[in-house]
Amino acid sequence: MSDFMLISRRSVLLAGAGAALTTVTRPWQVHADSTREMRIAAAPGEAFLVGGSNSKTDVLGYDGRVPGPTLRLKQGEPVRIIVENKLNQDTTVHWHGIRVPNAMDGVPGLTQPPIKPGESFTYEFTPPDAGTFWYHPHANSLQQLGRGLAGALVVEAREPYPVDREILWMISDWRLRPAAQIADGFGNSMEAAMSGRVGNTVTINGTLPRNESVRPGERIRLRLINSALARMMALRFEGHHPVIVAIDGQACDPHEPDEGRLLLGPAMRIDVVLDMVGEPGKRYRVLDDFYDELAYTLVELAYDEKPVARAAPLGAIASVPPNPLPQPDLANAERHELALQGGMMSGMMMGGNGMMNGGMMNGGMMGKGMMNGGMIGMMGGMGDAPWSINGMSMTGDGQADMPPLLTLKRDRSYVLTLRNETAWWHPMHLHGHSFLIAGRNGKPNPRREWSDTVLIPPKQSVDIAFVADNPGNWMLHCHVMDHQMAGLMTVLRVA
Amino acid sequence: MRMTTKIATLLAAIALPGPALADAIPATLYKNPQCGCCENYAAYLRQNGFDVEVKPSNDLAEISSQAGVPAEYEGCHTAFIEGYVVDGHVPIKAIEKLLKERPAIAGITLPGMPMGSPGMGDDPTKSFTVYAVTKDGAKPTAYSYE
Numbered sequence: 066m067s068d069f070m071l072i073s074r075r076s077v078l079l080a081g082a083g084a085a086l087t088t089v090t091r092p093w094q095v096h097a098d099s100t101r102e103m104r105i106a107a108a109p110g111e112a113f114l115v116g117g118s119n120s121k122t123d124v125l126g127y128d129g130r131v132p133g134p135t136l137r138l139k140q141g142e143p144v145r146i147i148v149e150n151k152l153n154q155d156t157t158v159h160w161h162g163i164r165v166p167n168a169m170d171g172v173p174g175l176t177q178p179p180i181k182p183g184e185s186f187t188y189e190f191t192p193p194d195a196g197t198f199w200y201h202p203h204a205n206s207l208q209q210l211g212r213g214l215a216g217a218l219v220v221e222a223r224e225p226y227p228v229d230r231e232i233l234w235m236i237s238d239w240r241l242r243p244a245a246q247i248a249d250g251f252g253n254s255m256e257a258a259m260s261g262r263v264g265n266t267v268t269i270n271g272t273l274p275r276n277e278s279v280r281p282g283e284r285i286r287l288r289l290i291n292s293a294l295a296r297m298m299a300l301r302f303e304g305h306h307p308v309i310v311a312i313d314g315q316a317c318d319p320h321e322p323d324e325g326r327l328l329l330g331p332a333m334r335i336d337v338v339l340d341m342v343g344e345p346g347k348r349y350r351v352l353d354d355f356y357d358e359l360a361y362t363l364v365e366l367a368y369d370e371k372p373v374a375r376a377a378p379l380g381a382i383a384s385v386p387p388n389p390l391p392q393p394d395l396a397n398a399e400r401h402e403l404a405l406q407g408g409m410m411s412g413m414m415m416g417g418n419g420m421m422n423g424g425m426m427n428g429g430m431m432g433k434g435m436m437n438g439g440m441i442g443m444m445g446g447m448g449d450a451p452w453s454i455n456g457m458s459m460t461g462d463g464q465a466d467m468p469p470l471l472t473l474k475r476d477r478s479y480v481l482t483l484r485n486e487t488a489w490w491h492p493m494h495l496h497g498h499s500f501l502i503a504g505r506n507g508k509p510n511p512r513r514e515w516s517d518t519v520l521i522p523p524k525q526s527v528d529i530a531f532v533a534d535n536p537g538n539w540m541l542h543c544h545v546m547d548h549q550m551a552g553l554m555t556v557l558r559v560a
Numbered sequence: 561m562r563m564t565t566k567i568a569t570l571l572a573a574i575a576l577p578g579p580a581l582a583d584a585i586p587a588t589l590y591k592n593p594q595c596g597c598c599e600n601y602a603a604y605l606r607q608n609g610f611d612v613e614v615k616p617s618n619d620l621a622e623i624s625s626q627a628g629v630p631a632e633y634e635g636c637h638t639a640f641i642e643g644y645v646v647d648g649h650v651p652i653k654a655i656e657k658l659l660k661e662r663p664a665i666a667g668i669t670l671p672g673m674p675m676g677s678p679g680m681g682d683d684p685t686k687s688f689t690v691y692a693v694t695k696d697g698a699k700p701t702a703y704s705y706e
Contacts, residue, residue, distance in 0.1 A: 240622065253621045255634045255672070259592055263618035296618070356593040358616045409636065409673060410597055489594065 100143045100189070105133060107158075107202065107214055108151035115266065116273050120245040124213035125152060131271040132235045132292065133200070133216030140195040140220050140388075146188045148180060155179035155204050158188065160218060161332060162198040162314050162499070162517045165190040167537025170496055172463035173204045175538050175556065194388035194499070195222035196314025197288040197334040199235070206462050207251045207294065207546045211240075211262065213271075215292045220314070226286060227383050228338060229373060232277065233288040236329075236363070238264030238296045252550065258409045258451035260489060261295030261547035267353070267363060274364035276348075281372035283341040284379055286310070291329040294546040297490055297520070299355035300327040300363065304343055308382050311336035315499055315515035316385035326354075330492030330520035332544035338382045345370045390499055390515060391476075391532035398478035398530060401471055405521070405543070405553060407452040410488040450552030452487075452543070458552030463540060469558035470541075473533035483519070484526040491548060494518040495529070495557070497539040504528035518544055533559040584611040585659070587646075590623050591616055591637040598637040601649050601679030608652045610641070628666030628695040636673050644668070645693070649677035651706040654690040658703075665692045668703050 110129025111121040127133025138144050150156050157179055159171035169190045173179040180186045192198075198218040202209040217235050240248040240262060256262050268274065279285065287307070291298055307327060308319045313334050322328070327335055343349050347368050354360035450458035459467055473479055480503060483493050495517060502514045505527050521527050542554035587605055591598035593616035602612045617623060624638045625631065627645035635648015644658055645667030658668055668690050676683030692703035 240619070242622075248622055250621055250625065250631060253631050253634070255631075255636060256621055259636065260594055260618070262621070265619045265622070356616065356618065359593055359618065410595065488596070 106149040131213040159203040174465035257547040257551040261545040276367040307337035393478040393530040452552035470555040485521040500529040500531040503530040589639040
């Protein structure tokens with residue numbers, strides 16, 4: 066196939082017939098129209114997830130790698146990313162957290178036709194916000210993300226941020242069998258109605274982590290990305306005080322996390338500044354203790370002997386410059402409530418004999434007559450989705466005919482209360498917008514925190530506020546991939 | 561038979577409050593770290609005289625699949641008792657039958673989380689089909705009706 070054939074119809078249309086031939090170039094080339102261009106290919110590959118040359122894992126990855134190449138874009142500068150599909154199945158790319166035009170959002174059916182095997186699609190957008198983002202498929206998501214298709218996307222601000230250096234940890238997990246191969250069994254219906262497919266092997270940047278080498282006295286910006294299918298993380302830095310400076314790419318007032326734990330649900334990102342206050346030659350553990358009785362050491366900070374030479378002492382940790390986000394008018398915002406429903410044990414938390422009376426599954430399940438069959442019925446054919454939003458289950462990765470749950474007026478402010486009525490945690494992701502976390506459990510949020518993926522604990526609620534300034538059909542879904550596939554998804558239309 | 565005696569002891573233990581008997585049969589129960597109903601089932605086994613060790617795991621699907629339970633017959637937790645897999649909210653009578661008869665199977669399962677089963681409401685009027693599973697991947701067959 067010639068290079069020309071790989072260009073999507075769209076890019077031909079956008080670039081114009083004359084320019085089409087020149088769009089196939091090396092990555093990073095800057096064109097006469099000043100648009101940077103790069104290419105990535107979704108392709109099968111092999112990765113050394115568990116280290117050691119004898120234990121290769123078959124993966125799917127961008128450019129065949131896990132994780133895919135870290136894409137570094139510049140805030141406010143247009144980019145053209147040509148995605149080739151070298152898989153044997155359809156794919157798309159979603160630029161998670163970037164406020165892109167709807168047609169560039171990468172949801173199959175809803176915002177674009179899927180990229181067929183052997184074809185390519187050209188994504189063009191200008192990232193309005195600097196920060197830590199990531200990219201991943203939105204097609205056959207459980208398998209494609211679960212087998213490795215994901216990469217970090219860093220949008221650099223115009224001015225450098227004052228630290229000695231930057232580290233990026235893309236943390237993921239894998240369900241590996243003894244020969245280091247990824248276990249089949251994606252979409253297990255029991256897991257789908259519980260915590261999703263949590264893996265048994267956690268990697269940083271695609272390999273089993275051992276050490277992160279640091280120098281005494283350094284100040285480091287650490288970009289954390291949770292790219293796991295379902296694993297929640299609660300990171301603790303032994304002997305250190307990480308300061309959160311950005312959440313989901315968006316600046317916040319620098320603060321230490323509650324109880325020293327960095328809570329990172331799937332698809333969430335946190336930027337912290339770490340002052341390396343440990344002793345030369347010593348080691349300090351980074352622990353993840355999210356799951357009761359399953360705490361483990363993620364990695365160790367290994368200190369060099371030689372401290373950083375510094376002319377002047379370090380000042381206070383600087384705020385990250387804020388991005389140009391439209392500020393919602395909370396007083397005059399239109400309000401809606403979205404109930405997250407379903408899953409195992411939803412009624413068990415109701416106390417009393419709620420469980421006896423059939424409260425195990427509520428909401429959408431009851432609405433669909435699942436009460437009598439209970440789980441047996443569900444196991445029997447999975448005819449009904451275990452999860453729903455306001456009684457409606459949208460399943461899969463996205464389709465053309467998904468009716469919007471709400472139609473939002475363009476440029477109007479909205480507050481959506483996301484009420485988690487289930488017994489499970491849900492990182493809820495809104496496409497096309499960043500939102501202010503205006504409140505939790507009915508109380509105003511004392512901090513100014515923006516996000517695109519907010520983690521909602523069982524039986525709690527979060528108020529998200531935003532200006533609906535980006536027209537189109539946008540997904541709102543849980544980023545525990547099993548939950549999304551099994552009904553915890555809806556569409557908001559901005560028109 | 562020794563086993564019968566043991567089971568009789570176990571049954572007697574139901575009425576006895578307090579710690580499990582010294583000769584209680586050990587059971588290891590793997591459960592999702594966030595699932596509460598599995599704790600109810602562990603308590604049910606303890607009430608029936610088993611010495612239950614609960615182990616939270618995110619790898620349940622693999623554990624039960626390796627033990628011979630097909631995905632569509634899985635319960636929400638997986639126990640191992642005297643070399644047999646006991647998956648899901650299996651009523652005690654089926655376990656007693658298993659330990660008495662000692663069939664050449666991998667174990668037994670009660671698929672899903674049926675309402676009214678032990679640890680899921682304990683409704684004595686409800687009946688359940690417990691399935692026998694084997695290691696060879698054959699389709700499970702009904703083992704008992706409880």
